[in-house]
Amino acid sequence: MTGEEPKRILIIKPSALGDIILALPALSALKRSFPEAGISWLVRPEFAELLRGHSDLDEIILFDRKQLAKWWCSGESFNALWLLINQLKAEHFDLVFDFQGLFRTGYFSWVTGCKRRFGNAQGRELAHLFYTDKISQDASSIHLVDYYLKMVAAAGAKQCEAEFKLSEDAGVAEKIDKLLKSQGVNDKYVVLVPGAAQANKRWPIERFAELADKISSRFGMQIVATGSQGEREYIEAIQTGGKIRLANLAGKTTVRELIPLMRKASLVVSNDTGPGHIAAAAGVPTVMIFGPTNPARVCPYGRPECIVAIEPNERGMKADSYEPRHDITHITVEQVFETVCRQIGKNGSPSTPLRAG
Numbered sequence: 001m002t003g004e005e006p007k008r009i010l011i012i013k014p015s016a017l018g019d020i021i022l023a024l025p026a027l028s029a030l031k032r033s034f035p036e037a038g039i040s041w042l043v044r045p046e047f048a049e050l051l052r053g054h055s056d057l058d059e060i061i062l063f064d065r066k067q068l069a070k071w072w073c074s075g076e077s078f079n080a081l082w083l084l085i086n087q088l089k090a091e092h093f094d095l096v097f098d099f100q101g102l103f104r105t106g107y108f109s110w111v112t113g114c115k116r117r118f119g120n121a122q123g124r125e126l127a128h129l130f131y132t133d134k135i136s137q138d139a140s141s142i143h144l145v146d147y148y149l150k151m152v153a154a155a156g157a158k159q160c161e162a163e164f165k166l167s168e169d170a171g172v173a174e175k176i177d178k179l180l181k182s183q184g185v186n187d188k189y190v191v192l193v194p195g196a197a198q199a200n201k202r203w204p205i206e207r208f209a210e211l212a213d214k215i216s217s218r219f220g221m222q223i224v225a226t227g228s229q230g231e232r233e234y235i236e237a238i239q240t241g242g243k244i245r246l247a248n249l250a251g252k253t254t255v256r257e258l259i260p261l262m263r264k265a266s267l268v269v270s271n272d273t274g275p276g277h278i279a280a281a282a283g284v285p286t287v288m289i290f291g292p293t294n295p296a297r298v299c300p301y302g303r304p305e306c307i308v309a310i311e312p313n314e315r316g317m318k319a320d321s322y323e324p325r326h327d328i329t330h331i332t333v334e335q336v337f338e339t340v341c342r343q344i345g346k347n348g349s350p351s352t353p354l355r356a357g
Helices: 017-033 045-051 075-090 103-111 124-130 144-154 170-182 205-219 229-241 258-263 274-281 333-343
Strands: 008-012 038-043 059-062 095-098 117-120 133-135 189-193 222-225 246-248 267-271 286-289
Touching: 008 017, 008 103, 017 038, 017 045, 017 144, 017 274, 038 045, 045 059, 059 075, 075 103, 095 103, 095 144, 103 117, 103 124, 117 124, 117 144, 133 144, 170 258, 189 205, 189 274, 205 222, 205 229, 205 267, 205 333, 229 246, 258 274, 267 274, 267 333, 274 286, 286 333
Parallel strands: 008 038, 008 095, 038 059, 095 117, 117 133, 189 222, 189 267, 222 246, 267 286
Antiparallel strands: none
């Protein structure tokens, strides 16, 4: 960026949890490059706790999509939308980055009145019409981390090394310690994340059950499974289909509490979903199972040893594959367990993980 350094910067990335994690290096790159700038993040309330207290973030602006979606038929929702628009205008941002790339997020970038608005040149829903600086995603920036860093570099950020920072909270960590103790879980445990928002991203539950048995038998580690409250019965099916007892923490942790839960784990085995990306960002030994989602775009950054997928590097630029051979049901228990064994040392201790970035 030429001329005067930016004083106010806005990141627009309301969701989803995993994508927000992948945008964290861009946040840190902006703070390193423009240390005097105040940085705000527009995010949905259910993910705001992940960002609260982050050392590189100065302000969280809530985007309550469920409420604002009723703006045309509810006076309360219309008023909330009007207040949000006026807040975005009043902040006088010098740089705005839309990492979501949808019409509504492109619109929010535009209503800020900021003179430099960065977004995806191939943005969906005509979102690119709202940007002053349209950044293309190419072969050098297939991974979202690289692409977000490319976007901030286009705005003048110079220190664009990929670094994942997660907010720390001693009180939250203590709460997780108590929760694990109440479940009879000791210091050596493996976390399973068998859920996902989309059914085609869920590895079959009976295979998670078989995998849990194998891990427990081979390494003597306790098994913890986590997910949303709605996934509680889904996780209970692992207990029913397996031979070992597991601690079902579905619905018992907040997004923020997932950070110490994952950080303390010996290993995390996850579908391509938010909690797994938290584990990867924390540098924990991770095994991530991919179906239609293109691993080259969203896999644990700089950690190819974490990936279990069919043709992970041969899917081009597309976000998702509709090829039958990439169906997640083609991933076998043996493939996943082999990756687990590579992540865990022969003595049952995790091998040293690579830094994400």
